[in-house]
Amino acid sequence: METLEGTELCFPQLFNNSCRKTKRPHFEAMLIYILVSSISLLTVTLNLLVIISISHFRKLRNSTNLLLLSLAVSDFFVGLLMFFQIMLIDSCWFLGDLMCVLYQYLAYIITSASVGNMVLISADRYVAICDPMRYSTKVTQKTVQGCVCLCWTGSISLQSLNLKDNLKQPGRYNSCSGECIIGINYISGLADLILTFIVPITVIVVLYIRVFVVAVSQARAMRSQIAAVSLVTAKKSEIKAARALGVVVVVFLICFCPYYCVALTSPDNLMNTSSATFVISLIYVNSCLNPIIYAFFYPWFRKSVKLIVILKILQPDSCDANIL
Template identity: 65%
Template sequence: QLHTPTNLLLLSLASSDFSVGLLLVFQIVLIDGCWLYGDIMCTVYQYLAYVITSASIGTMVLISVDRYVAICYPLHYSTKITQGRVKICIFLCWICSWIFQSLILIDNVKQPGRYNSCVGECAFVISYIAGYADLAFSFIIPMIIIIGLYIRLFMVAMSQAGAMRSHIAAVTLRHSVRAKKSQVKATKTLGLVVLVFLLCMCPYYCVALTGEDNSMSASSAAFVICLFFFNSCLNPIIYAFFYPWFRKSIKLIFTLQI
């Protein structure tokens, strides 16, 4: 019962977020002040961090599209959103993330450790053009898509609630209460998704693009980077555990009732 197109997207999101968690083990080493694994491993670590985070953001956009079609075009959902198409979209999301970040980080990949000023440092530098491209495709465009789709979802939910109230006069009061609850829930979901994404991503991109990262202390830089990664920690809560059926499935699995 869990093998659905939506859950394939959640699986992709879970895979990317879990991988970010593994990479944070190396980030703890960076916080400690010295990189012990050489220039090549430093480049691999930074490269994977960029690719996986980019894939996570791309999957968030795909989930927004999936919800948009499910709510706005429910009768066509089963024909438009199939497992085959979702698998292709997930594959393209990861491939595009890999290609895009390869272009962004090409100088660092070609010559590992070129920006290190001393032994034990793991420095990664990208040009302003690459930085603005990363800002646009990893932050601005995904945010515009997510906000636009969720606003559309909210409007459709309100219109459906209004149609329900007008057609069922006998239970107007009850449906009015339900409609208000639905609107509040939709508003909270929209606000939470946007707020979490902004809070986690904005500090990183602001520091990186203003060039103030060179004047920051090690602890401040580590906090900004960890906050950037923390978005992946919150994604499972927002996109998975808000589903009652998902929580029930997890409970059945971990209590050995399957």
């Protein structure tokens, strides 16, 4: 009887101090493992292709694509973190309290950096569509690089303050061995909610509503052949880019909003990974969907992936290839 009960524990040798495993039928458990592993591998692979494409081909190194590169980096790390999430499928964490806190710390940094990248993408499209004549002077590569660095630095600083108690004393909120839980006090949780959800999402929605209105009016102007005499008319390519990135933003909002809604309505500030499986899974799926959206809307991404797969990027001067 003791042996049977021991098999249900994360650490059978610890008896009463060990957390219990989540009981699942073997087929269901294997299906979940295969599904999560496949999504993780696909996320890492697709975002790595985006990173290689923009980093390798010189003609892709424009301001907008630098923002996509930053987003792909955060999505790439999300795919890597999914491998750790696999261990939590049976509600057991075997890597110790320190690794648990570092895992959660990285997850928070990447999440807030992704939100910041979306704000930058929305601002980029706002200037490109609403003020096209001054876009090239306002949005330079140096400006974008500075904004991206500020985004990542701000995310690291914010989450370091947010999780400082957990970093000082890993495992302080765990009730048993094999649990991976972090605790956030009310003030820190409220600040994080405002700075990484309410304010950024409001900015994203307002900017894209403005972009949508202006893009529709300019598309009508093009059809009526007024665009040639209008000084504020954006190029068709800019409108197409706004449409494609608009899809990215909408998918992002659909995938991220449930997570923050759960965090907002939670009776306490303890985020138990097992209780938040669905909303966290949506964030992971979003990171996998972004490169698929690029493949659907951007011919340059499809061309660059083809060159990468057939190893033509290893040829001399391949970085100068015209894939636009």
